[in-house]
Amino acid sequence: MMAIVAFVMGSAAAIAGWKGRTLATTKTEVAIKNKADHRKIAPLMYVFLLSGYTGGVLSLVMQGQPILESPHFVTGTIVISLLTINALLAATGFIGNKETARTVHAYVGSAALIVLVAHAAFGLKLGLSI
Numbered sequence: 001m002m003a004i005v006a007f008v009m010g011s012a013a014a015i016a017g018w019k020g021r022t023l024a025t026t027k028t029e030v031a032i033k034n035k036a037d038h039r040k041i042a043p044l045m046y047v048f049l050l051s052g053y054t055g056g057v058l059s060l061v062m063q064g065q066p067i068l069e070s071p072h073f074v075t076g077t078i079v080i081s082l083l084t085i086n087a088l089l090a091a092t093g094f095i096g097n098k099e100t101a102r103t104v105h106a107y108v109g110s111a112a113l114i115v116l117v118a119h120a121a122f123g124l125k126l127g128l129s130i
C-alpha cells in the first residue's frame with residue numbers, strides 16, 4: 001500500500017508539478033490544469049505518507065520489535081522532513097510567491113522521491129527480517 005502511495009501518487013504529483021512549472025509560458029492552459037492536479041494529489045499523498053510513517057512505528061510497537069533505529073526509519077524521516085519543507089513552502093504561498101521558493105520546492109520534492117526508492121528497498125529488508 002505504501003509503495004502505491006509513494007510511487008503512483010508520487011510520480012503523478014511530480015509529473016503534474018513539473019509540467020505546471022515547465023509549460024507555464026509555452027502552454028499556459030496545460031500548465032494550469034497540471035498545477036491544479038498537483039494541488040490535489042500532493043497534499044493527499046503527504047497525508048497518506050504521514051499516516052504510513054506513524055502506522056509503521058505503531059506496527060513495530062505492536063509486534064514488540066525495536067523501533068526508531070532501522071535504516072528504513074532514517075530514510076522515512078528524511079522523506080517526511082523534505083515533504084514537510086515542501087508543504088510549508090506551499091502553505092506560505094511560496095513565501096510571498098518568490099521564484100526561489102518555487103525552485104526549492106520543485107527540487108526538494110524531487111529529491112524526496114529519489115530517497116523513496118532506497119526507502120522502499122529498506123522497507124522490504126525490514127519486513128523480511130521480522
Ligand code: HEM
Nearest residue numbers: 013014017018021035042043046086087090102106109110
Ligand atoms: C512529490 C514531491 C513534490 C514535487 C516533486 C513537487 C513539485 C512541484 C513543482 C515543480 C511545482 C511548480 C513550481 C513552480 O510553479 O515553479 C509545484 C507547485 C506546487 N506544489 Fe508541489 N511538489 C511536491 C510536493 C508538494 C506537497 C507535499 C505539497 C503540499 C502539501 C505541494 C503543493 C504545491 C502547490 C500548492 C503548488 C503551487 C501550484 C500552483 O501554483 O497552482 N507540493 N510543486
Ligand code: HEM
Nearest residue numbers: 002003053056057059067068069070073076120123124127
Ligand atoms: C515503499 C514501500 C514500503 C515498504 C515495503 C515498507 C515496509 C515496512 C515494514 C515491513 C515495516 C515494519 C512494520 C511491520 O512489519 O509491520 C515498516 C515500518 C516503517 N515504515 Fe515502511 N514501508 C514502505 C514505505 C514507507 C513509507 C512511504 C513511509 C513514510 C515515509 C514508511 C515509514 C515507516 C516507518 C517510520 C516505520 C517504522 C520503522 C522503525 O521504527 O524502525 N514506510 N515499513
